[in-house]
Amino acid sequence: MKLYEYEAKNIAKQYGVPVPRGRVAFTPLEARQVASEVGGEVVVKAQVLVGGRGLAGGVKFASSPEEAVEVASRLLSSEIRGVKVSAVLVEEKICISRELYLSLTIDRAARKPVFLVSEMGGVEIEDLARRYPGKIKRIYIDPEVGYTSYMARIALTALNLPWSLIGDLDSLLKSMYRIMVEHDAELVEFNPLVLTCDGRVVAVDAKIIVDDNSLQRHPELQKLHGREYLDFERRAKELGFSYVELDGDIGVISNGAGLTMATMDSILYYGGRPANFLDIGGGATRDRVKEAVKLMLQHPRSRVLLVNIFGGITRCDEVALGIVDALGEVGGLKPIIVRMLGTNEEEGRRILREHNIDSYVEMDEAVKAAVEASRRG
Amino acid sequence: MGILVDSSTRVIVQGITGREGAFHTKLMLDYGTKIVAGTSPGKRGMYVHGVPVYNTIEEAIREQGSIDASIVFVPARFAPDAVYEAVDSGLKTVVVITEGIPLHDELKFINYARKKGVVIVGPNTPGLLTVGECKLGIMPGHVFKRGSIGLVSRSGTLTYEIARELGKQGFGVSTVVGLGGDPVTGLDFIDVYDMFLRDQGTEAVVLVGEIGGDAEERFALYYRGLSVRKPVVAYIAGRTAPPGKRMGHAGAIISMGIGDYSSKRRTLEESGIIVADTPSQIPSLLGSLLR
Structure with missing residues (x-):
């Protein structure tokens, strides 16, 4: 979960980080x-x-x-x-002499927190990494040891700051690590961190991203969770689905994050455009499927709905019943194309057939049919 | 053959009395996995599908003899404790199925386990399976036909989809390893590919990646530098994923300019690795490499 700049700065201030x-x-x-x-x-x-x-x-x-x-x-x-x-x-307004970049994030490969330090501040880290990869100094923290002061000496050199600021930089880096650990952050970023005209170091912008899996340990943050979502994303999350809004016209419901993305990607590959990412998760019941299908039948931009289920713990008969229930409640607002296989596949297909819904065995065939239907629709 | 686990692997299930733990214990036993014990604090003396339950791994080992591997079904809050217990009890492989463990807890136990030489699979993984020998996970066993393709993946159902496609074209699997969907995991593509290189039962590898992080790019660069290789076909999910959005898995997010589809695909292709556009293309691409 991303915090607003003012929230991040309020936290930073509590830890003694100089902010305007x-x-x-x-x-x-x-x-x-x-x-x-x-x-x-x-x-x-x-x-x-x-x-x-x-x-x-x-x-x-x-x-x-x-x-x-x-x-x-x-x-x-x-x-x-x-x-x-x-x-x-x-x-x-701060009188700025130089703009610097300083962040603390998680290096996935090293499986450790890492300070990213650069004297080229003020541009987004994406651009910095692309344009000046050699200008970013990386300082790793062993999570079993934590922050120690030599790291500030390395950072001072990389930032090309005078030795007189070593004490300030040491407190700053130490505070960043404490913020990360105590708030379960995956990113603490000051960009730019500036050297002021009168020779001080000040965090002019601040960004903190808190690990979603840790929100239950931070009740004050948990109640803010979800505010960055768009309307439809919020509705889907309230129902407990993993959901992301895209900009196409083919609605997607699938099980498992990877398969849902692969379904979206196959839609693109066969010439269509996915409207969303909706993962119903493992072992979804009839009721859960119904809620997901109802949601997507009412999705304003999508003109076709593609349901792609690989049954394992998820049972195809439950999926079929959920689809039929949803159609019964909100009606056939748009064509629905179902691909399913695996556990209780035959029973699932029989239920869909009774309600004149075609179902496919192969993912490619279903995706092609959805793309075709979106062109007609 | 296969990697990490085989028919002789002696397994303990941590969190065996919970709904998930008990359900999958049955399925793993049906598959042939040698489950010798389970733990559930305070439930000593119980049996789950005939498997004796203990309060600690230590007493399970004392009464049942040595144990090689564990599979963790413990809820996120208690999962780190379960992993430390497994590592400190001398187990060699710990499969962490649990989803939703706080990132900083994961960093600590993964670093701890690596220093002790213990393999962590996951967290947030469907587990691993050596076909016909041992299933230490929650995947539907029947979709994996026995064969010589090593399968390593960051996802669950997509891996089953791909295994089914492979099976349709006559390709079987030696071992399938789910790395896990979180930003940091115990194993990465390089670790598992190295194991497949040493495994005589594996002829080629299918790598299933997704957006987020740079594990695929790091693998591509590593592969480029190898003098002895086994062929690889890759598939990457998330070509249509927008930046800054978490695509279901905690680890599937393009952020700070890292983790987009095109970077992964380009780096893999520059290393001579074929990248499939759809899961259904994988078998024919594999066929062209092995023929």
Whole structure:
């Protein structure tokens, strides 16, 4: 789960990480209040969980509380990359000498946390990694040992900072590791971390991503879970399905994450476009299948529904009954194409046949039929 | 033949009295897996499908003799404890079926196990199976026909789909290993490919990857540097997955510029590995390599 910048900065502040003075505002009037408390020129930053905010016009400056009101009201009535802005962060404007990159993430190959350190800050890490792969220093942490201070000395060199800042950098790195462990984070990123005109190190932007599997240990965060989802994603997650919205017109229901992705990919391969990812998981019952099918029959953009089930623990007769139930409740709003095989396959097919629903044995055949139907539909 | 487990592997089921544990104990026994004991704290003296239950692995070993491997069905909160118990009890292989274990707990027990030389399969894995000998997992055993293809995968049902396609064209499987769907796992493609290289019963390898992380790219670079190889056909799921979205598995997410489909496919192909567009293409591509 991604935290908003202001939430990440509030956490960082608690751990002694230097961040600009300021706080979040949910209305233009609050923005005026914060701007006058901060004094002088301020920056007003739209709080959204999508990347590329700066380029999309989500960061503005204001030289007075009056201007802050104006800027904030414009941002608060806008959308950034399709997401409505409901809060802005109002902060002192920092005089920047250099922009640096600093993050702590998990290296999957090493199976360890790793600091990524670069003196080329301010650009997204994706671009940094592509354009200057040699400019990123990696410092690994053994999870059984934890952070130790020599890491700051290596980082100081990589960041090309003066020795006088070693104490500050040591506390900063130590805090990042504590934030990661104590909040079960998979990413703690300060980008840019800046060297100010008066020689201090300040985290001008902050990003924290918390491991979804750990949310139950953080009840204060768990209740926020799901807020980054689009409407349909939220409905699907509330029903307990793993769901991602895509932009095509063929609805997909399958069992298992890999098979669901393979179904989407095969749709593309045969010339169609998948509308979504919906994994009903292992051993889904008649009722679960019904809920999934009902959901996708009502999905506005998809014109065809493809159900692809490889029965193991999941039983084909339960799947068939669930499909029939869903059609009974919401009706045949769009063509439905079923591929299933495995446990209780014959019984499943018999049930579908009784209701004039064709079913396929081979995945490719079903996918082709769905693509064909989407062209007709 | 096959890797990691065979017909002589003596197995303990951790969390044997739970719904999942008991259900799959039956299926593993039916497959022929030599399950000698199970654990469930406080349930000593019970039997599950004829398998004696103990409070600890230590007492299971004392009463039943040596144990080689365990399979963990314990809920996420208690799973790390179960893994530490298995590692400290001297088992060689621990298969962690449990989904939803906190990432930082996984980092700790995986590092601990590796230092002790214990193989962790998973977490969040369907397990592993050496065809006709031993099933240490939850996969439907009948879809895997006996043969000489090593199958290593990051997913579950997709692997069964591919095994079925292989079987239709007369290709059987030596061992199938599910690496697990989490961002960090005990084994990766390189580890398992190395085992298949040494296994006389394996002639070629099918690698089933997915978006997220760089395990496929690392394998491709490793493969490029090998002087002795067995042929590989790969399939990667998630060509249509958008960046920044978790596709079901905790590990299936394109983030910080790492883990997209095209990077994986390109790196594999640059190493001379054929990548199939659909699961159904895999057998014919394999056939062209082996003929």
